[in-house]
Amino acid sequence: MTADRIPGRVVVVGSSVGGIRTGQALRAAGHTGEVVLVGAEDVAPYDKPPLSKQVLVGDQSAGDIPLLGPGGWAGDGLTPVLGRAAARLDPVGKQVILSDGEPVAYDAVVLATGAHPRSIPAPEGSLVRTVRELRDSEAIRAQFSRGGPVVVVGSGFIGAEVASSARQLGLEVTIVEALPEPFARALGSEVAARIGRLHADAGVSVLGSAAVARVESLADGTGVVHLADGRRLPAATVVVGIGVVPATRWLEDSGLDLDRGVLTDEYCRASGAPDVYAVGDVARWFDVRSGEHRLVEHWTNAVEQANLVAHNLLHPDELRPHVKAPYFWSDQHGLKIQMVGRIHPDDRVSFLRCTTSAGEKDVALYSRDGGFSAAVVLGWPRAVVACRQAWERGEDLAQVTGRLSALATAATPVPVG
Amino acid sequence: MQIKADVGKCQGYGNCVDLDPEHFDLDDDGLVVLLRTSVDEAELEKSGAAVRSCPVQAVWLADHDG
Numbered sequence: 488m489t490a491d492r493i494p495g496r497v498v499v500v501g502s503s504v505g506g507i508r509t510g511q512a513l514r515a516a517g518h519t520g521e522v523v524l525v526g527a528e529d530v531a532p533y534d535k536p537p538l539s540k541q542v543l544v545g546d547q548s549a550g551d552i553p554l555l556g557p558g559g560w561a562g563d564g565l566t567p568v569l570g571r572a573a574a575r576l577d578p579v580g581k582q583v584i585l586s587d588g589e590p591v592a593y594d595a596v597v598l599a600t601g602a603h604p605r606s607i608p609a610p611e612g613s614l615v616r617t618v619r620e621l622r623d624s625e626a627i628r629a630q631f632s633r634g635g636p637v638v639v640v641g642s643g644f645i646g647a648e649v650a651s652s653a654r655q656l657g658l659e660v661t662i663v664e665a666l667p668e669p670f671a672r673a674l675g676s677e678v679a680a681r682i683g684r685l686h687a688d689a690g691v692s693v694l695g696s697a698a699v700a701r702v703e704s705l706a707d708g709t710g711v712v713h714l715a716d717g718r719r720l721p722a723a724t725v726v727v728g729i730g731v732v733p734a735t736r737w738l739e740d741s742g743l744d745l746d747r748g749v750l751t752d753e754y755c756r757a758s759g760a761p762d763v764y765a766v767g768d769v770a771r772w773f774d775v776r777s778g779e780h781r782l783v784e785h786w787t788n789a790v791e792q793a794n795l796v797a798h799n800l801l802h803p804d805e806l807r808p809h810v811k812a813p814y815f816w817s818d819q820h821g822l823k824i825q826m827v828g829r830i831h832p833d834d835r836v837s838f839l840r841c842t843t844s845a846g847e848k849d850v851a852l853y854s855r856d857g858g859f860s861a862a863v864v865l866g867w868p869r870a871v872v873a874c875r876q877a878w879e880r881g882e883d884l885a886q887v888t889g890r891l892s893a894l895a896t897a898a899t900p901v902p903v904g
Numbered sequence: 905m906q907i908k909a910d911v912g913k914c915q916g917y918g919n920c921v922d923l924d925p926e927h928f929d930l931d932d933d934g935l936v937v938l939l940r941t942s943v944d945e946a947e948l949e950k951s952g953a954a955v956r957s958c959p960v961q962a963v964w965l966a967d968h969d970g
């Protein structure tokens with residue numbers, strides 16, 4: 488019988504989007520046992536994407552970005568254990584040990600501890616910051632309100648969004664990127680050139696081949712960013728966006744298989760111990776399509792895996808694999824940048840300009856031998872829906888182009904760059 | 905249940921459409937369009953997942969009069 492294989496008490500570790508959505512999905516699917524949410528932060532669960540966007544510019548604050556429903560913890564049927572981090576997982580005794588030593592017993596546990604931001608060696612004080620938690624964003628906002636200049640280290644999405652927000656506030660902003668081509672690591676050269684123009688037009692100074700040697704702090708609280716080539720950039724705030732590290736340190740002696748994340752199978756079941764699942768930024772899941780383990784650090788991935796794990800916990804005989812198209816959005820200087828799929832370094836990139844009732848829209852299509860790898864859509868969400876469906880069905884470049892042409896009144900290839 | 909939408913909040917992230925294309929669509933401006941608002945018992949899992957996948961809570965489920 489499956490009934491006795493369905494866990495009674497589910498403990499979810501991490502109270503951000505992956506964790507909260509797992510709990511909510513369990514309830515929505517009719518789970519009647521207790522669902523305990525363990526969270527290191529002692530604040531009401533909030534959403535992260537606005538932290539580099541609306542919260543930084545002051546359009547939203549903590550109360551505007553809740554993850555729980557209007558009825559709060561009770562309304563969602565979840566039991567919070569906040570303000571103490573999980574310090575250890577004991578899969579044999581089936582318990583999570585909190586930082587003060589208290590054990591929390593589980594029948595099944597879902598790991599949703601996300602990731603911690605990487606930083607650079609920094610002087611003491613508040614000059615150099617990363618943005619991952621609400622308090623980071625609030626502190627940067629307070630600092631921005633005292634004026635610029637702002638130096639952003641790293642041209643990834645979070646850095647690019649922080650730069651956009653700082654410009655929106657009228658601050659002088661420089662992005663420094665160690666690699667020669669800013670924005671290219673995730674997007675490739677062709678689309679990176681477009682994004683570079685977007686930032687230049689908005690008044691952001693973007694420097695490539697600009698590695699930071701050190702940050703010097705001055706007596707007045709401001710500082711100087713010294714680049715490896717000797718250039719010096721004054722800064723009132725330095726925001727570092729150079730990637731994240733999955734939060735697995737607390738699992739090191741758990742016996743789970745860890746490799747830059749918690750390794751799981753395609754059903755998000757952790758390898759190395761029974762009844763342990765992982766979702767979101769901490770999970771490196773087995774991707775059936777590519778035959779490799781993947782970690783996707785995007786909001787929608789965390790929510791999709793939360794739904795999946797809730798289903799798999801309650802339906803052990805009808806397990807669903809994680810096969811959704813990787814997808815994320817980023818908002819920069821008023822443009823919505825949306826990406827679907829997975830870029831390979833040797834992809835060919837072509838641009839399609841589509842005429843729609845809302846104006847001309849550009850889509851960058853990435854392909855290899857006619858196969859469709861990925862799309863970057865600039866300001867045309869409708870096309871994103873089509874690209875996600877096409878990717879999941881394994882359609883080729885011609886089919887995707889056909890879908891986009893059908894959405895537009897005209898579609899013409901445009902020169903790359 | 906009924907699906908409700910606040911189009912003013914919608915950011916065109918498209919997650920609702922991806923999970924439940926029978927109820928949700930996007931227009932050319934990237935704003936959510938409800939193709940149908942009533943959700944029956946059999947559709948609840950899909951529509952519920954779609955609603956929870958909206959990053960800005962622009963769509964939600966309510967009782968018929970809610």
Ligand SMILES: Cc1cc2nc3c(=O)[nH]c(=O)nc-3n(C[C@H](O)[C@H](O)[C@H](O)COP(=O)(O)OP(=O)(O)OC[C@H]3O[C@@H](n4cnc5c(N)ncnc54)[C@H](O)[C@@H]3O)c2cc1C
Nearest residue numbers: 501503505527535536572573600601767768784785786815
């Ligand atoms: C500023 C910012 C902007 C972003 N913008 C976008 C965007 O535009 N589009 C997009 O697709 N994605 C975006 N993302 C990424 C997206 O927010 C993440 O993919 C998502 O938050 C991952 O959710 P998660 O629950 O897996 O992990 P996290 O959100 O990292 O949450 C992990 C939680 O676990 C807690 N925790 C960690 N260790 C422990 C422990 N030992 N015990 C208990 N609790 C613990 C943490 O405190 C945290 O609350 C952005 C992220 C940031 C930081």
Ligand code: SF4
Nearest residue numbers: 914915917918920958
């Ligand atoms: S998921 Fe939300 S933001 Fe995205 S299209 Fe649907 S309603 Fe709009």
